[in-house]
Amino acid sequence: MDLVPDTSKFDPVVLELGMLFANAGFELSLVGGPVRDLFLGRVSPDLDFTTNATPDEILAVAKKWADSHWEMGRDFGTIGFRKRNSAKEMLLIEVTTYRAEAYDPDSRKPVVAFGTSLVDDLQRRDFSVNAMALRLPAMELVDPFGGAKDLAAGLLRTPGTAENSFSDDPLRMMRAARFASQLGFTLHPDVLAAMKDMAGRISIISAERVREELVKLICGAHPRAGIDILVETGLAELVLPEIPALKLETDEHHRHKDVYQHSLQVLEQAATLETGPEGPVPGPNFVLRFAALMHDVGKPKTRRFEPGGAVSFRHHDLAGAKLTAKRMKALRFDNDSIKAVSRLVELHMRFYGYGESGWSDSAVRRYVTDAGPLLEHLHRLTRSDVTTRNQRKADRLSFAYDDLEQRIAVLAQQEELDAIRPDLDGAAIMALLGIKPGRVVGRAYNFLMEQRMEHGPLGPDRAQDVLRDWWTEQPESQPEAPQAPQATA
Structure with a gap:
């Protein structure tokens, strides 16, 4: 089955931005998830672009055009913009300089090097289905790694070797499971094998980044498939070890159900x-x-x-x-x-x-x-x-x-x-019993709550009678015995 990108879903803002960069002498391409979603007939909520312009040049081209901008990703070559379209919707746009990233194997943070080639930029992306671009404003598809073919086949494959990709960013292994959940993809055998061999590298990724991928996986259309991949590859042993632990050894008499499969079915x-x-x-x-x-x-x-x-x-x-x-x-x-x-x-x-x-x-x-x-x-x-x-x-x-x-x-x-709450609040309790704030008020409140649970609403009058009866049995309600006078010498 051949898939064709549905460019009719383009917001005019996309082409408008493409013309701005072209007129300034720079390349601009829509890239990654938004392009993939065009093939799937979906509209991506965020728009990601890549360009041969530097961050300073990106700002020079689009700063006045946008409604607002931010530069938090400048060190990674990314400038963000907000632009309101004709429907008065605020679009989130990120434009990133071509990159050729390399990762320190022992570090959680990428070492960023800016590039000059769109194809080189696409090669460093996680999977082939996300390594497609649309050159703007010509709307020319750039797909050097067969992303459209893999998308049609429902296959998740890396642009280069899976080992290099996961060495660069181990979180991509979690993303593979996430895409299986979200899009129903199967993993290429090379991807699956690399994940099994390299699962331990997930330990250098921050808990926050792992959490975000896990949430997306759980909320996908096929969460069972995603969890199965985490368990099969050994990633779950490191990020969610309680789940593979559910694979209790089966006794010969089958005296209990498979807890792991049961849990996936409940999910x-x-x-x-x-x-x-x-x-x-x-x-x-x-x-x-x-x-x-x-x-x-x-x-x-x-x-x-x-x-x-x-x-x-x-x-x-x-x-x-x-x-x-x-x-x-x-x-x-x-x-x-x-x-x-x-x-x-x-x-x-x-x-x-x-x-x-x-x-x-x-x-x-x-x-x-x-x-x-x-x-x-x-x-x-x-x-x-x-x-x-x-x-x-x-x-x-x-x-x-x-x-x-x-x-x-x-x-x-x-x-x-x-x-549900007691028929009398704390103020009414203190007024009725003539006591001050403290632990006794809490005990009285809990007693009335128990009565409310057992008997339903009592009404204020009945609640007062019940509370008075309870109070007579409490040590605090008894007058203190007078102390005997001390003997004098």
């Missing part, structure tokens, strides 16, 4: 339950997907073979939450993401048992309160965790969760479950 199923942008869990949703991938990482640590041949994983949810938080901290995730994902991992087993024993209204309230703003994520994670081939069991669990969600909806309508 896939969770992605199908995401909502549109206006829904409660808009996709692609990293928090939901990563929690799905990590939900069972506590199992290797907690696996026990019980008498009679059974296998147990007691408290793997709690162990998994700790492991998840530790890994995300190592990858420099923000605190909110760490708390959200690890909390979902901790809660993913809470539902089980509901279908057999049923829950009181109190238990339903606690489920909602413990999930807090993650309730809709937890609904989807719990449903995704059903991968049994036993259709009767799957239906039973689905019906049970339908029932739980219905009960949550009814209670929410009656009691405003999304904002």
